[in-house]
Amino acid sequence: MIDKRVGSLTEAVAGIADGATVLVGGFGNSGIPVELVHALLNEGARDLTLVTNNAGSGETDVAALLRERRVRKIICSYPRSSGSVWFEERYRAGEIELELVPQGTLSERMRAAGAGLGGFFTPAGADSLLAEGKEVRVINGRRHVFEEPLHGDVALIKARKADRWGNLVYSTAARNFGPTMATAAALTVVQVREFVELGDLDPECVVTPGIFVDRVVEVPA
Amino acid sequence: MSRLALTDMARRVARDIPSGAYVNLGIGMPTLVGQVVSPEKEIVYHSENGILGMGPAPAPGEGDPELINAGKQPVTLVPGGSFFHHTDSFMMMRGGHIDVTVLGGFQVSEKGDLANWATDDVGHPPAVGGAMDLAVGAKRVLVLMTHTTKDGRPKILPLCTYPLTAAAVVDRIYTDLAVIDVVPGGLLVREVVEGLGRDELQERTGARLSFADDVVPLVPGAV
Incomplete structure (x- = not known):
């Protein structure tokens, strides 16, 4: 019987190794x-590479990993935001x-990884400092920069409901990076508000099919 | 010297957004545009974090804490709205599906280059967000910014001195002094705040301006 449900947050993050690349949704x-991020903190893995849109704020989740010096590198689009004090502290030091x-x-590099592609050319950033050192090619008269796929060892994401096969539906704008990250990691771990029975999710409305999911844990709101 | 207040600047941009448009408003000043668009227009607002049909902020104490806009402020969804994941959202942006974006700017060049993500302040860690994807992808890129910096230096320049967001993407610039189109060959002034002479506008602009035959006055308080 396929059952991707695990009984605790500790089981959900078990085995995440030092040096892992961790995709964190949100x-x-x-x-x-x-x-899940707090469980990873307790699990103790160090020297992590985090892939996440923002670099945390306040003292919780990503900011807590930064505060406790678990992170070697962060791959990110917007690390600077109100309350991103631990990122700024570690970055400046x-x-x-x-x-x-x-x-x-960022999103498309993970999509490429999940889709088994070797990368892609994008016009975004092709004329910017962020293209330095990368191949630039003119396609249809426009400059495009080559971007490589971005794989995770682990993805930690949040959804609303899951069944035991790991089929997922999300909640409003909290969906954001979840569906893409789920495809891009060797081990995809999901926290959901609620488990439902197999067959209870409308197949027309499943956003992430269970093939992309390895472990689900229930964390009621 | 007379100049447009922020609300007038936002109103002027709003006039150029056609009914039926799919629109992405940048963080900061551009967000104001959504508050002054004529309610007779049906406009679908896109938010980079996966929303089409974004509505105004919920009443205090109501709403879903995870339903936020790109500026991380709480918003609502209008009937007909939809949610989708980040990769699809940026496909809409980069793939030319957004009709109009309104972005803030640090600098714009006479070729329509845009600098709006980093200055030369090395004390700040850099952050880019969705600016580069929007700038290269939206069908029309409108920039809303003050004409000069707080200390009076021009922001419209022959070449940007700050790091570029994207090259040759800006279609129209709206400032507190003028409305300026980026056209082949340079910058064409369409509208100037009432009472400001052409020479005075040129003095406050780093790049060379040309003027339309029928320059329209912008009247503060009556835009």
Whole structure:
């Protein structure tokens, strides 16, 4: 029997290794898998590369990983936001490497990874500093920069409901990076508000089919 | 010297947004445009984090804390609205499906180059967000910004000195002093705030301006 449900947050993040590349869903405070990130903090993995749109704010989730010096590198589109004090502290001290990526490129690089593609050419950023050192090619008269796929060892994401096969539906704008990250990691771990029975999710409305999901854990709101 | 207040600048931009348009408003000053668009126009607002049909802020204490806009402020969804994931959202932006975007700007060049993501302040860690995808992808790129910096230096220049967001993308610039089109060969002034002479506008502009035959006055308080 296929059953991707696990009984605890500890089981959900078990085995995440030092040096792992971890994709963390969320945009601002919407859709962040806060409890999974805290479980990762407790699990203890260090020297992580985080891929996430923002670099955390306040003292929780991504900011807590930065505060506890678990992060070696962050791949991010908008690290600077109100309350991103731990990112700024670690960045200014030279303790963390930042790879800045335009937001659409960040998402598409993960899509390419999930889709088994070797990368893509995009006009976004082709005339900017962020294209330095990358191949630029003129396509249909416009400059495009080559971007490589971005794979995760692990993805931590948040959804609204899951069944035991790992089929997922999300909640409003909290969907954001979740469906793409789920495809791009070797191990996709999802926290959901609610488990439902197999067959209860309308197949026309499943957003992430369970093939992309490895573990789901219930974290009631 | 007379100049347009922020609300007038936003109203002027709003007039150029046609009914039926799919529109993305940048963070900051451009957000105001949504508040002054004529309610008779049916406009579908896009938010980069996966919303089409974004509505205004919810009443205090109501709404879904995870339903936020690109500026991380709470918003609502209008009937007919939809949610989708980030990759689809940026496909809409980069793929030419958004009719109009209104962006803030640090600098615009006479060729329509846009600098709006980084200055030369190295004390700040850099951040880019969705600016580059929007600038290259939207069908029309409108820039809303003050004509000069707080200390009076021009922001419309022969070449941007700040790092570029994208090259040759801006269609029209709206400032507190003028409405200026980026056309082949340079910058064409369409409208100037009432009481400001052509020479005075040129003095406050780094790039060379040309003027339309029928320059329209912008009247503060009556835009």
